[in-house]
Amino acid sequence: MTDEVTWIGHAATLVEIDGVRVLADPLLTRRIGHLRRRGPLPDAGVRRCDLVVVSHAHNDHLHRRSLRRVAAASPGVPVVVPRGAAAYVLGLGLGVVIEVSPGDDVEVAGVRLHVTDALHHGGRGRRDRGSTETVGYVVERAGRRCYLAGDTDLFEAMSALGPIDLACIPIFGWWKKLGPGHLDPESAAEAVARVDPQRVLPIHWGTYAPEDLGLVTGWLAEPGARFARALTERGLGDRLLRLEPGQTAPW
Structure with a gap:
């Protein structure tokens, strides 16, 4: 059995590890607020999964409309969220909701999740900062380990996450500049050096842009x-492992 990863776009990633499909930070709509997706929507098959993990409560990571679509395709699927974020996923048709904090280890849907730090402010928006935690995940099964960073800046414990077979690392955002709590392409390369993954x-780049700027903008491709x-x-x-949104590859 070949392990595969699909980059759905932005932070949304589907990782198949020894037959278990783990969907991270699903964002499956053409529009989100004032942002519009570059390229086609992902194939509906990415909604079929055994587990959903959410890194933090920002709308581009915990997207309720997308989670409803996942729930319709994967009835009863469990979802793991940072502590404080359970209220945002209740009533969407998902299964059991598990809240976690950095340092936790949980077993769910046949995988072990090691919950990592993430240096990124929590909360649901600008007026709600710090009410929820922000995390990353190391997904482990059958001796294989995948790091799902979500959204983060560099943090000291990155060097202690290994061994990692695949790391899904954010490298930018949806605008021409970044605020604090993000990795840019150069600091993302430093993150790779610290984590030391095989692939x-x-x-978290090149997928969504403000609609009034149009979709053909050179800076969308520049971070890659x-x-x-x-x-x-x-x-x-x-x-x-360079993929375009919607593409799948073995890892």
């Missing part, structure tokens, strides 16, 4: 090229 999939260069400069270029 790395860049996420910068990240590839930064990896190569560190001697890590052979670890890059």
Whole structure:
């Protein structure tokens, strides 16, 4: 059985590990607020999963409309969320809701989740900061381990996450600049050096942009090229797993 990963777009990622399908931060709509998706919507098959994990409560990671679509395709699917975020996923048709904090270890849907730190502010929006925690996950099954970083800046414990077979690392966002609590292409390459995975999939870039700027904007593609260069400069270029939104590859 071949383990596969699908980059759905933005932070949304579907990881298949020894037959278990883990869907992270699903964002499955053409629009989200003032943002519009570049390229086609993902295939409906990505909604079929055995487990959903959410890294934090921001609307581009905990997206209620997308979670309803997942619940319709995967009735009763369990969902793991950061502590304080359970209220946002109740009533969407999902299964059991498990709240976690950094340092927790839980077994659910046949996988073990090691809950990691994430250096990114929690809450649901600008007026709600800090009411929920922010986490990442190391998903482990059958001796294989995948790190789902969600959204984060560099943090010291990254170097202690290994061994990691696949790391899904955020490298940018949806605008031309980043605020605090994010990785840019160069600091994302430093994250790869610290985590030391066998393969790395860049996420959280190149998928959504403000609608009034149009969809053909050069800066959407720029972070991917910068990240590839930064990896190569560190001697890590052979670890890059470069996908377009909707593409699938073995890992």
